[in-house]
Amino acid sequence: MNTINYKSTLYCIVILILSISTGTQYSFAQGNLSSSKVSGHVVKTNAQPIDYASVTLIKSTDSSLVKGTLTDADGKYIFDHLPAGNYLVKVNNIGYAKCYSNTVTLTENTTIELPPLQLVASTQQLQEVTVVSAKPLIEHQTDRTVINVENSTLAAGNSALEILQKAPGVTLDKDDNISLNGKQGVTVMINDKLTYLSATQLAALLRSTDGNTIQSVEIIPNPSAKYDAAGSSGIINIKLKKNKQSGTNGSLNTTIAQSTYFRDNFSLNLNHKTGKLNLFTNLSHNDGKNKHKLDLKRTVDSAGKSNTYFNQDYKMVNVRHNSQFRIGADYDLSSKNTIGVVASGYYNTETGNNNGITYLGTQPDVYTSYQHLVSREAQTYKNIAFNINDRYQIDTAGQSLSVDMDYLYYKNNGNMQYNTYFYVPSKPSAYDSLFIRNLIPSSIRIYTLKADYVYPFSKTLKLETGIKLSDVKTDNDLQAQTKSGLPGAIYENDATRTNRFIYDEKISAGYANLSKNYKNTSVQAGLRAEYTHSEGELLGGGSDIKRHYLNFFPSVFVKQTLSSKNEIGISYSRRIDRPSYESLNPFVYYVDQYTYQQGNPFLTPQYTNAYNLDYTYNHTINVSIGYSHTHDVITEAILTNVEKKTTYATNLNLSTQNYYNISFSSPFKLNKWWNGNFNAVGFYLVTKSDTLLGNQLNRGKAAYNLNLTQTFTPVKGYKLEVLGSYESSLVYGLYDVKARYFVDAGISHSFADKKANIKFAVSDIFNTLLSGVSSNYQTNHFTLRQKNDTRVARITFTYNFGNSKFKTQQHNTGSDDEKNRVKGGN
Structure with a gap:
């Protein structure tokens, strides 16, 4: 089916109509x-x-x-x-x-x-006013933490993925999966819009997003009903820059970087605003070459037979070329109504050359044979997105209606070749070989329609309500091929692994949020309803998977002002994490005869109930205590097939996961030129299951993350920033994750009347950042160590040109307060 489910759509529209009718009745009562x-x-x-x-x-x-x-x-x-x-x-x-x-x-x-x-012209009117904004690097707001990366030396020349890794409480694992305060299940948004991408595709998008185009990063640990219910551990919202000044202006950013290999970034931002029309565009391109090293040791238990020991050593070099664009316009139809259009897209390519040796034996460190893997991976990622938005400011009291329509299309192509040569030390040459090629074209097509209505009953009572319809269709076609090592052999289709998987997911949602402010108390209560209809079809064999379910997601927030310097808040929300499209895909991706990855089309959504207690002192120091309970938790697992002596990665639904955490954050100012922010998170994460590998699982461990950011301005026009981060060891499902730490530093200098800025920064100065994971459960025994090119030195030059001032007579329109509306590769 390619149409929205009408019953669910009608249900959500009724929610909106009932919410709006409440405000309408109130207006009619006034009219009488x-x-x-x-x-x-x-x-x-x-x-x-x-x-x-x-x-x-x-x-x-x-x-x-x-x-x-x-x-x-x-x-x-x-x-x-x-x-x-x-x-x-x-x-x-x-x-x-x-x-x-x-x-x-x-x-x-x-x-x-x-x-x-x-009206008489003000006698204090200035002809021109220069706008100077100095925001702290980290701001703690009522429901979120905001990292203002726009002018930070630590963000210059970095990608969005690298910037996220520096954010308080945010961590990335070896596969670039994002965790918040030690817990996975984070929803990433760009300009308040979902990305709808798998973990691999999201990492590719964020890796190609130039940090110079980012204004801020918002971390929302417990979102209200206004937001999509996806994301059990919260939402990360990346806000892109959009110039709001009159006239023609822009900025040019260029970065050169050196790690093991050379890298470069380039971006151009342009804005033209005159009268009722505002035009904006962004172009960016970056090139990068990265080195990775992976060591994997594993043991396969063989019932009644001797164990088999594997020692794998891989060296990989990846080359990336990423190009992006974003162009749009806002037009004031009237003083109350602004319409906008945005087109965006990207074209990214990535090639990887891998060289690995796997030693095999029946005793530790005594190997009787080995295999040599030579592989090449070539992938392209394409995206085009269109958005039309309309914001109608109904009155000056705050009543408004906004509508968004989006279309997105992603087209990815992969060509992976794995050549494996087998050797026995007693033989002078290879005694056999295995050649595998996987061609993986895939596409994602997305339609969304969203409408939000705000009705203030009074200065202290406000209703927010809205609907959202989304239709996502993914098409993945795996063409698995093999050939022999004989001269002149050609690749032939492997019918046992070749498959095409089509997945269609439609979600209809409606929400209502009611907020009330009293003298010292504010209360917000919301309810979101989401109806999901999904169909997964495996062409060429296998059962089709169809699901449809209706869920309600309540949220409650209460904030109490105890005194001028003391505030306390409590919150509750229910959320959902649906399986990613990538993890549902049942394909088997072989790396070699002993290592592969397989999807699980029978995964079901996981649900989380989250509770938080927050205390804020003097609007700066924040202490938070939280608890969440997740059932049917989706967990990645690396498992072993004892009979075939193979190790494979997949995703499973385990019984429950309980998460307890306490966090502390505080800005500090030691003197007028030295300030910073300290963030600490302690948590205990325990996962339970009664059915995993025929045994009970009950694993957890106390862990903590520390993050210290310092800013120095000892000399006018210069700014030095230093960031230190430490993540303790932890237990996540079947995995024991090793501790990680790094230190970044950068210095910047502004000149040419603050129009020009040059920044020098080094990431992971001491080259200490690496990933280590191990597991010892039942027949599963392995230790993995991965080191990427994390120590990078960067020089970034920024030049702002055009009109940097505005007249005080400038007319403010609804578009001035409007959030950017853009999607995908920005």
Whole structure:
């Protein structure tokens, strides 16, 4: 089926209509109070009308807001359906002094037209104002932590993936899977939009995203019902830059870097804003060559026979070329309505040359044969995405409606060749060989429609509601081929492994969030409903998998202000992690005759209930205690087939996972030129299962992460940043993960009236960052050690050009406050 499920769609639309009707009934109730009206118009000193001026009606007794509106093209305004009382009309407009009317007294069913309200230009108006913004590197907000990487030396020349690794509480494993505070299940968004990618594809996207195009990274550990329910350990939202200044301006960024091999980055940002039209574009390209080293030792138990010992040593070199673009426009249809369009895409290529030796024997470190693996992997990743968005600011009180429509298409191609030569020490040459080729074309097509409505009942009571429809279809075609080592042999199709897997997933969602502020207390309660319909079809053999289910995801947030410096908050949310498209794919990917990877189409979603208690002192120091319980937890496992002596990676549903954590974060300022931020997370993660490999699993371990960022500004125009991070050893499912640590440092200098900046930074200065994983469970015994090219020296030059100032008379439109709407490869 290629259409949205209409029952689920209707269900979500009903949620939206019921939510909006609540606000409508409230408006009708107001309308029944009276038919009294107040009208008038706003002019300049020369009697010319002023359009789009902000006009508010306030009570004369306490200045509380009653209604708000904007003047039309003729400078006119009107307030109707007003109850009896005494009022004032207040007018605000940029570049002019505030203006008030005389007191207006209304009785029942009266109409009053006020004399013209004349605005006078402010005597303190400046012709030009230079905007200077100095945000801290790390900000702790009510529901999230924000890393302002835009001007950081640590971000310069890095990719988005490398920047995430430096964020407090964020870690990456050997396969670039992302964890938050020690727990996997993170949802990554770009400009508030889901990426809909598997872990491998997401890593490729983030690795190709130039850090110079990123404005900030938001870490949201316990999201509200407004967000998609995916992500059991929270959401990471990457915000891309978008210039908001008038005129034509932009920035040029270029980076050269050296590790074992040379790398380079280039990006160009352009923006042109005039009148009602805003145009923007971003172009970027980077080239990189990286070295990887992997050592794997494993033991295969053979029932009644001697064990087999493997010692594998792989050396890999990858070359990447990534190009991206983003172009868009915003146009003000009126003072209240802004429409925008965005087109984006990328074209990335990656080639890898691997050289590995595997020694085999019946005793440790005594090997009777070995095999030599020579492989080459060539992959291309293509993406094109289109977005149309509309934001309608209904009134100045905050009522608004926004709509987004997206189309995304990903096209990936892979050509993997594995040549394995077998040797016995007593023989002078290879006695056999195995040649495998996997051709893996795949595609992802995504449609989404999203609408969000905000209705403020009053200054302290607000309703947020909306719907979202998404349709995702993936098509993976594995063409597995083999050939003999005889001269002139050609690749032939291996029917036992060749398959095509098509997966279609449709999700219809609706949510409602109600927030209320009291004197010292704020409360937010929300409910999200998501109906999922999925179909997995394995062409060429195998059972089709069909699922459909409706889930409800409540969330509650309560914040209490104890005093001017003490705040406490509690929160609860329920979330879901659906299996990734990659892990559902039942294909078998052979590396050699003893090593392969296999998907599991029978994986089911995992569900998490998360609870948090937060304490904040002086709006800076934050302490958080959390607990979450996950059932049917999706876990990666490296397992052993004893009979075939093979080791393979797959994903399984285990019974439960309990997660306990406590975190502490605090900025500090030792003097006027030395400040920083300290973040510590302690956690205990325990995984249980009654059925894994015919035995009970109950494994957990206390662990911690430490992160210290320091910023020095001893000399004007220079800034030095140092980041140190330590991740203790931990237990995750079947895995024992080794401790990791690294230190980064960078210095920057601004010149040419702050239009130019040069930065020098070194990642992993002491070259200590490596990944180590081991497992000893039942017949599963292995130790893996992986070292990548992590020590990189970078020089980045940035030049800002064009108009860097704006007039105070500039008209602010709805697009100025609008979030970027772009998807995919940015």
